[in-house]
Amino acid sequence: MNVIIVGCGKVGKVLAEQLNEAGNNITVVDINASRVNDVADRYDVMGVIGNGATHATLQEAGINKADLLIAVTGSDERNLLCCLIAKKAGGCQTIARVRSPQYHAEAPYLKEELGLAMVINPELAAAEEIARVLRFPSALKIETFVKGRIELLKFKLPEDSPLCGMCVRDIAPKLHCDVLVCTIERGDEAFIAYGDFRFEPKDVISIIAEPKNAFTFFRKIDFKAKSVNDVIIAGGGDITHYLCSALEKSGIAVTVIEKDQNRADALSETLPGVNVIHADAINQEVLMQENIDKAEAFVSLTNIDEENILLSLFAKSVSEGKIVTKINRIDFDEVIEHLDLDTIIYPKNLTSDLIVRYVRAMKKTIGTDLETLYQIIKGKVEAAEFTVKEDSALTAAPLMQLKLRDGVLVAAIVRDRKVLIPRGSDMLQKGDSVVVVTNHLGLHDMNDLLA
Amino acid sequence: MNLRMTVYMLGILMAFEGAFMLVPTATAAVYHEPQLLLFAVIALALIAAGFVITRFKPENKTLFARDGFVIVALSWLAMSFFGCLPFYISGVIPKFVDAMFETVSGFTTTGASILHDLAPVPKCMLMWRSFTHWVGGMGVLVFIMAFLPLSGGQNMYLMKAESPGPSVSKLVPRVRTTAMLLYVIYFVLTLLEIILLLIGGMPMFDAINISFATAGTGGFSCNPAGMPYSPFCINVITVFMILFGVNFTCYFLFLHRKFKDGFNSELKVYLGIIAFAIITVTLNVRSLPMFRGTGEALMHSAFTVGSLITTTGFATADFNVWPTYSRTLLVLLMFVGACAGSTGGGIKVSRLIIFFKNMHNELRIMTHPRQIKKLKMDGHPVEADVIRAVNVYFACYIMVYVVSLLLLTLDGLDLTTNFTAVVATLNNIGPGLNLVGPTANYDVYSALPKCVLIFDMLAGRLELFPIILLLSPATWKK
Numbered sequence: 001m002n003v004i005i006v007g008c009g010k011v012g013k014v015l016a017e018q019l020n021e022a023g024n025n026i027t028v029v030d031i032n033a034s035r036v037n038d039v040a041d042r043y044d045v046m047g048v049i050g051n052g053a054t055h056a057t058l059q060e061a062g063i064n065k066a067d068l069l070i071a072v073t074g075s076d077e078r079n080l081l082c083c084l085i086a087k088k089a090g091g092c093q094t095i096a097r098v099r100s101p102q103y104h105a106e107a108p109y110l111k112e113e114l115g116l117a118m119v120i121n122p123e124l125a126a127a128e129e130i131a132r133v134l135r136f137p138s139a140l141k142i143e144t145f146v147k148g149r150i151e152l153l154k155f156k157l158p159e160d161s162p163l164c165g166m167c168v169r170d171i172a173p174k175l176h177c178d179v180l181v182c183t184i185e186r187g188d189e190a191f192i193a194y195g196d197f198r199f200e201p202k203d204v205i206s207i208i209a210e211p212k213n214a215f216t217f218f219r220k221i222d223f224k225a226k227s228v229n230d231v232i233i234a235g236g237g238d239i240t241h242y243l244c245s246a247l248e249k250s251g252i253a254v255t256v257i258e259k260d261q262n263r264a265d266a267l268s269e270t271l272p273g274v275n276v277i278h279a280d281a282i283n284q285e286v287l288m289q290e291n292i293d294k295a296e297a298f299v300s301l302t303n304i305d306e307e308n309i310l311l312s313l314f315a316k317s318v319s320e321g322k323i324v325t326k327i328n329r330i331d332f333d334e335v336i337e338h339l340d341l342d343t344i345i346y347p348k349n350l351t352s353d354l355i356v357r358y359v360r361a362m363k364k365t366i367g368t369d370l371e372t373l374y375q376i377i378k379g380k381v382e383a384a385e386f387t388v389k390e391d392s393a394l395t396a397a398p399l400m401q402l403k404l405r406d407g408v409l410v411a412a413i414v415r416d417r418k419v420l421i422p423r424g425s426d427m428l429q430k431g432d433s434v435v436v437v438t439n440h441l442g443l444h445d446m447n448d449l450l451a
Numbered sequence: 452m453n454l455r456m457t458v459y460m461l462g463i464l465m466a467f468e469g470a471f472m473l474v475p476t477a478t479a480a481v482y483h484e485p486q487l488l489l490f491a492v493i494a495l496a497l498i499a500a501g502f503v504i505t506r507f508k509p510e511n512k513t514l515f516a517r518d519g520f521v522i523v524a525l526s527w528l529a530m531s532f533f534g535c536l537p538f539y540i541s542g543v544i545p546k547f548v549d550a551m552f553e554t555v556s557g558f559t560t561t562g563a564s565i566l567h568d569l570a571p572v573p574k575c576m577l578m579w580r581s582f583t584h585w586v587g588g589m590g591v592l593v594f595i596m597a598f599l600p601l602s603g604g605q606n607m608y609l610m611k612a613e614s615p616g617p618s619v620s621k622l623v624p625r626v627r628t629t630a631m632l633l634y635v636i637y638f639v640l641t642l643l644e645i646i647l648l649l650i651g652g653m654p655m656f657d658a659i660n661i662s663f664a665t666a667g668t669g670g671f672s673c674n675p676a677g678m679p680y681s682p683f684c685i686n687v688i689t690v691f692m693i694l695f696g697v698n699f700t701c702y703f704l705f706l707h708r709k710f711k712d713g714f715n716s717e718l719k720v721y722l723g724i725i726a727f728a729i730i731t732v733t734l735n736v737r738s739l740p741m742f743r744g745t746g747e748a749l750m751h752s753a754f755t756v757g758s759l760i761t762t763t764g765f766a767t768a769d770f771n772v773w774p775t776y777s778r779t780l781l782v783l784l785m786f787v788g789a790c791a792g793s794t795g796g797g798i799k800v801s802r803l804i805i806f807f808k809n810m811h812n813e814l815r816i817m818t819h820p821r822q823i824k825k826l827k828m829d830g831h832p833v834e835a836d837v838i839r840a841v842n843v844y845f846a847c848y849i850m851v852y853v854v855s856l857l858l859l860t861l862d863g864l865d866l867t868t869n870f871t872a873v874v875a876t877l878n879n880i881g882p883g884l885n886l887v888g889p890t891a892n893y894d895v896y897s898a899l900p901k902c903v904l905i906f907d908m909l910a911g912r913l914e915l916f917p918i919i920l921l922l923s924p925a926t927w928k929k
Binding site: 002020026041044046 | 516608624625626834
C-alpha cells in the first residue's frame with residue numbers, strides 16, 4: 001500500500017519504521033529538511049520537504065496514487081487541513097491526529113464532514129489505558145479483543161506467588177478457572193507458553209481470558225483484583241483531563257497536583273469533583289501532605305519524562321500502591337523497563353500502535369482475513385484476531401490434530417458471542433472469531449498458521 | 452565500523468562479479484576461443500567464494516554513513532582486482548599494473564587504455580572490457596540492491612556513496628524498487644542502441660560492445676580500426692552518448708508524463724552547453740583538410756563534443772590536431788562532465804550550477820552584507836549542507852588534481868600530456884591530448900604514474916569522498 005505520513009516527529013518516525021517493515025511504500029513529508037533526511041536515511045522511505053497541507057507538496061509526495069494519508073504534525077489544524085486536501089486531491093483514506101479536547105469533542109462531526117477514516121487522540125488513548133489499569137491494578141497492561149469480550153492482561157509474578165513453581169498445564173486443574181497463558185517474558189527473552197513451562201518469580205506473564213474469569217483467576221493467585229479507590233495524579237495536562245473524567249465515572253477519588261495556576265483553575269472548573277492542588281509535585285513535602293504513602297495509586301503525568309521517573313521512583317519507595325508513569329521519549333524504552341516502575345505508558349507508541357493496527361486491517365480488504373493485531377511483546381510476539389470465513393484444512397480436524405507451525409497458539413475462540421478457551425479437542429467452525437498468539441510477525445492469512 | 456557486514460557485502464559482490472564474467476565466458480564459447488576455460492574457472496571460483504563468505508551472516512546489519520563510504524570504496528577496489536585477473540593470467544596484458552589499469556579504466560567507465568593494438572586481443576577479452584563499462588556505469592552495488600532484498604533503509608548510504616551527483620534522491624519510496632527502475636531504464640536504452648546500430652549495418656559483436664561502452668559512458672573501442680562505421684551509426688552513437696549523460700530521474704519523470712519537472716534546469720544547461728560547443732567547434736574546424744565540407748565537420752564535432760562532455764571518450768577524429776580553440780574548449784568540456792544521476796563522470800552540471808549560483812549569491816552579499824539570499828534550483832531551496840558538500844568537493848578535486856599532476860612529472864613528459872592525462876582520468880573520459888591523445892595510449896607512463904592514474908579514475912568515479920575517506924585515518928578510528 002502507498003502511505004503518506006505528514007509530520008516526522010516521534011510518532012511519524014515510529015510509523016514510518018513499522019509500516020515500512022510491514023511492506024508498505026512510505027513517503028514522509030515534513031517542512032523541516034533535516035528531519036526528513038534523518039527518517040529517509042534511517043528507514044527505506046522517500047522524503048519530501050515541504051508543507052504537507054499544500055496541494056503542491058502532496059502532489060509531489062504522490063497523493064494521486066496514495067491509499068492512505070496519516071497527518072501527525074504538531075498542529076491539529078494543520079493535520080485536519082492536510083487530510084481535507086488529501087481527500088479532495090487524491091480520494092485516499094485519511095487519518096488525523098487531533099489532540100485538543102475542544103476539537104476532540106467534535107471528532108464524530110469532523111469524521112463525518114471531512115470524510116476522515118480515523119481521528120487519533122493520543123492523550124485520550126493514554127488516559128483510557130491508564131483508567132483500565134487503575135480499575136485492575138494487578139495488571140501491567142490490559143488490551144481488549146473481539147469487542148471487549150476477551151481481555152489480554154499482562155502481570156508480573158511476585159516472589160511469594162502461589163503460581164511460582166507451577167506448570168502452565170497445572171493451572172486449569174488446580175485453580176479451576178478458564179484462562180489461557182499466552183506468553184512469558186523472562187529477562188530479555190520471550191516464550192510462547194506450552195503446557196510444561198514452569199513459572200518462576202519475576203516472570204512477566206500475559207493471559208487471555210473473559211473479564212470475569214480473569215477476575216477469579218487473580219483472586220485465586222492472591223492478587224488484588226479490585227479497582228483502586230483513590231489516586232494521586234502529578235501534572236494537569238490533557239491526559240489528566242481525560243483521565244479524571246473517566247475515573248470520576250467509576251467513582252474513584254482523584255487528587256491532581258498542578259503547578260500552573262491557570263491550568264489548575266481550569267481543571268477545577270471543568271471537573272468539580274476533582275481535588276485540585278496548586279503546587280509543584282517535585283516536592284516531597286507536598287506529596288507527603290497529600291498522603292502519597294497511603295494512596296492506592298499514583299500516576300505521574302507531567303510533561304517532563306525525567307520528573308515522571310523521579311516521582312514514580314519516590315512513590316515506589318514510600319507506598320505499596322499502583323504506580324503509572326507516562327514517558328514521551330521512546331528512544332530509551334529498554335533502559336526504563338529495567339527500572340521496574342510498574343506500569344509505563346507511552347502515548348507516542350499508543351498512537352502509532354492504533355494507526356498500524358488500522359493499516360493492517362485496511363489491508364484485509366486486499367485479500368486477508370485478519371481483523372485486528374496487537375503487539376504483546378514489542379517486536380517479538382503478536383496476538384492476531386482472525387475470522388474463519390470458509391471451511392478449510394483448519395476446520396477439518398480438532399485442534400490437537402492440526403499441524404500448526406511452531407510458535408503458534410490458538411488462544412481463544414468466540415462463537416455465537418460466547419468465549420471458548422480452546423482445548424485440544426475443540427474444532428474451529430465457519431464464522432468463528434479466533435485469537436492467535438504467535439511469534440511469526442506479520443501474519444495476514446489464517447492458512448499461514450499451518451505448518 | 453561494521454567490519455563483518457563489510458566482508459559480507461564483499462562476498463555478495465564476488466558472487467555477482469562471477470556472474471558478470473559469464474558474459475565473456477559465453478563470448479569465448481561463441482567464438483571458440485581458448486580463454487573459455489580461464490573465464491569459466493575464474494567466474495565459478497568467484498561465485499563459490501562469494502557463496503562461502505555469505506554463509507556467515509552478520510548479526511548486526513546496521514550500516515552508517517561511514518560504513519557506506521568504506522564498503523563502496525573497498526568494493527570497487529576488490530571488483531577491479533578480481534576483474535583484472537583474466538587479462539593478467541591469460542597474458543593478454545602481461546604486467547599486473549597494466550591489467551589493473553585497464554580494468555579500473557573499464558569499471559570506472561574511463562576508457563583509457565594501455566593496449567597498443569587491439570588486433571591480437573581475443574574477442575572475449577574485448578567483451579569483458581566493454582561489459583565492465585556497462586556494469587560500472589550505473590554502479591555494481593546499485594545492481595546488487597536491485598536484485599537482493601538487503602535489509603533496512605541503511606542501503607541508502609551505499610546508494611548515496613556510489614551514485615554520482617551532489618544530492619542523490621530516490622525515484623520511489625523503496626531503495627530496491629528505485630535501483631530496479633534505474634536498471635530497467637538503463638537496460639532498455641542499451642537495447643535500443645544495439646538495435647539501432649544493427650539496423651545501421653554494424654556487425655553484432657561491435658554493436659553490443661559499442662552499446663555497452665556508450666551506456667556506461669566508458670569509451671573502450673572494440674575494433675582495431677577504431678570507428679570505421681557508417682555516418683548513421685556515428686550519429687546514433689552521438690545521440691545515445693548524450694542520452695546516457697542525462698540524469699535518469701528525468702527519464703522516470705518523462706515516463707510519468709511530468710515533462711515540466713523532468714525538463715529541469717540541469718538538463719537545459721547540459722543541452723545548452725552541448726549545443727554551444729557543437730556549433731562553435733564546427734565553425735572552428737570546418738575548413739580543416741580532414742573534413743569534406745561542413746556536414747562532415749558537424750558530424751565529427753557533434754560526436755567529439757558528445758563524447759567528451761559525457762565523459763565517454765570515443766573518438767572518430769583525431770581532435771589533437773584541431774585548432775587551439777577547439778582543443779581548449781574540449782578540455783574544458785571534460786571538466787564539466789555529464790548530469791548528476793547519469794552514468795557519466797566529471798564534475799557534473801548540477802554541481803557547477805550550484806557552485807556558480809552560490810558564487811553569485813556570495814558576491815551579492817559582499818555588497819549588501821545584511822542581505823539574506825537562499826540558493827534555489829528548480830524552485831526548491833538547496834540545503835546548506837549540499838552547498839557545503841559541493842564546496843568541499845571542489846577543494847578535494849583541486850587537491851587531488853594538483854598532487855596527481857606533480858606526481859606525473861616524474862616521467863618527464865610535457866605539460867599538456869600530463870595535464871590532460873589527469874583531466875581525462877579524474878573525470879573518467881579516456882583520451883587526453885598530445886601523447887595521450889585519441890590516437891595514442893597510456894603506456895607512455897611508467898608504473899608509478901599509472902598507479903596515480905588508477906587512483907584518479909577510482910576517485911573520479913566515486914566522486915572523491917569514498918576513496919579519500921578510505922585513506923583517512925579518522926575513518927578507521929573507533
